[in-house]
Amino acid sequence: MQNPFENEERRAYRDTVRRFLEAEVKPHTDDWDEAGEIPWEMHEKIGALGIFGFGIEEQYGGLGFDDCFMRAAGAEEFGRAAAGSAFAAVGGRSISIAPIQLFASEEWKQKILPEVVSGRMGSSLAITEPSGGSDVANLKTNAKRDGNHFVLNGSKTFITGGMKSDYFVVGARTSDNGLKGISLFLVPADTPGFSRTAIERKMGWWASDTATLYFDDCRVPAENMLGEEGRGFMAIMNNFNMERLGMTAQVLGMSKHCLDESVAWAQERQTFGQPLIKHQVIRHKIADMSAKIDALEAYVNQICWQANEGEMPVAEIAKSKFLGTKTLEFCASEAMQILGGAGYLRGNSVERTYREVKVMAIGGGSEEIMRDLAVREMGL
Numbered sequence: 001m002q003n004p005f006e007n008e009e010r011r012a013y014r015d016t017v018r019r020f021l022e023a024e025v026k027p028h029t030d031d032w033d034e035a036g037e038i039p040w041e042m043h044e045k046i047g048a049l050g051i052f053g054f055g056i057e058e059q060y061g062g063l064g065f066d067d068c069f070m071r072a073a074g075a076e077e078f079g080r081a082a083a084g085s086a087f088a089a090v091g092g093r094s095i096s097i098a099p100i101q102l103f104a105s106e107e108w109k110q111k112i113l114p115e116v117v118s119g120r121m122g123s124s125l126a127i128t129e130p131s132g133g134s135d136v137a138n139l140k141t142n143a144k145r146d147g148n149h150f151v152l153n154g155s156k157t158f159i160t161g162g163m164k165s166d167y168f169v170v171g172a173r174t175s176d177n178g179l180k181g182i183s184l185f186l187v188p189a190d191t192p193g194f195s196r197t198a199i200e201r202k203m204g205w206w207a208s209d210t211a212t213l214y215f216d217d218c219r220v221p222a223e224n225m226l227g228e229e230g231r232g233f234m235a236i237m238n239n240f241n242m243e244r245l246g247m248t249a250q251v252l253g254m255s256k257h258c259l260d261e262s263v264a265w266a267q268e269r270q271t272f273g274q275p276l277i278k279h280q281v282i283r284h285k286i287a288d289m290s291a292k293i294d295a296l297e298a299y300v301n302q303i304c305w306q307a308n309e310g311e312m313p314v315a316e317i318a319k320s321k322f323l324g325t326k327t328l329e330f331c332a333s334e335a336m337q338i339l340g341g342a343g344y345l346r347g348n349s350v351e352r353t354y355r356e357v358k359v360m361a362i363g364g365g366s367e368e369i370m371r372d373l374a375v376r377e378m379g380l
């Protein structure tokens with residue numbers, strides 16, 4: 001489908017990412033999944049594409065501008081290349097970098113941002129706890145003031161990039177005042193009292209490290225508080241918007257991948273004396289996938305246009321996320337069906353994409369929580 005918002009710059013950016021993925025990522029995605037990691041030099045190569053630089057000032061190594069269409073195009077291309085696992089391996093940065101730029105001290109920004117934006121170092125966002133991820137207002141990790149320091153105690157889990165990241169943006173409770181008692185902290189991984197263990201054997205995203213983090217009397221200087229005390233919940237919610245939009249764009253790309261693979265296979269595979277694509281049932285599956293993808297793409301474009309105009313369409317982002325993951329669920333299932341046994345084999349990109357459906361439907365705000373948010377935004 002023609003994108004009415006595409007211009008030369010956006011097309012050039014998308015092409016650059018696509019060429020990079022074709023040459024440097026696609027040939028290795030399966031091996032990296034089996035190895036459980038991507039080489040560190042890939043972090044830097046992906047950083048060099050500018051993927052982490054949107055909205056980050058040039059003095060901190062960023063691009064010095066933001067463009068939601070370009071952000072979305074990058075995520076979509078990773079999804080379309082069936083490289084979600086590699087994208088997750090580097091992606092802790094994308095969801096933790098904005099609070100650092102917005103709220104960290106000048107000294108920290110100069111020290112951290114160029115390293116993280118370039119991919120030389122890693123950063124992660126740590127919100128989810130063993131007791132739950134959906135009910136952010138109820139998080140339990142606490143941060144008690146002690147003179148010029150805060151002392152953190154508690155645990156976070158499911159943290160993307162958590163085993164390798166050098167810096168963490170951590171939500172912690174500074175008072176018992178519900179969602180008004182939550183603050184954000186910057187915690188370097190070498191802080192005494194910080195430790196982590198790997199979560200192994202996930203359903204998907206095998207190339208991405210996921211960790212449980214422990215804070216055991218972990219002392220950070222008071223200046224490591226990101227933003228105002230008690231304003232962390234709002235900062236977390238604002239930060240979620242771009243994470244969710246990025247996930248929806250990635251899901252759009254993953255759905256397109258399923259369609260691409262289905263069409264290619266259906267044209268080649270012969271059954272009952274003719275190519276699969278000639279059977280009406282298969283043609284209808286292709287039509288359904290294509291229609292859902294077009295609708296999702298139009299939605300993503302609409303939201304990107306609004307975001308570029310300075311709006312933050314919270315309800316639309318929430319709705320697009322569950323619409324997107326339902327689209328992906330449908331497309332991955334139909335693609336697997338069209339590929340038949342071949343799609344069920346390890347190493348097939350449709351099989352890998354199928355295994356990544358649920359993390360997109362749960363992570364960054366689950367389908368249920370997105371529906372709740374959408375209805376709340378309707379004033380109901």
Ligand SMILES: Cc1cc2nc3c(=O)[nH]c(=O)nc-3n(C[C@H](O)[C@H](O)[C@H](O)COP(=O)(O)OP(=O)(O)OC[C@H]3O[C@@H](n4cnc5c(N)ncnc54)[C@H](O)[C@@H]3O)c2cc1C
Nearest residue numbers: 125126127128132133134158159160362363364365366368
């Ligand atoms: C691979 C992976 C990577 C992740 N990376 C990160 C990361 O980098 N940083 C981070 O902070 N978190 C991360 N997460 C955590 C993720 O954000 C949470 O898993 C998610 O928010 C859901 O939280 P939960 O798993 O604790 O489920 P719960 O909150 O316990 O919910 C369980 C189920 O109940 C549903 N549910 C909950 N409340 C309601 C309700 N009121 N009504 C109806 N249904 C409800 C949920 O939708 C879910 O389906 C990651 C998760 C995974 C799997």
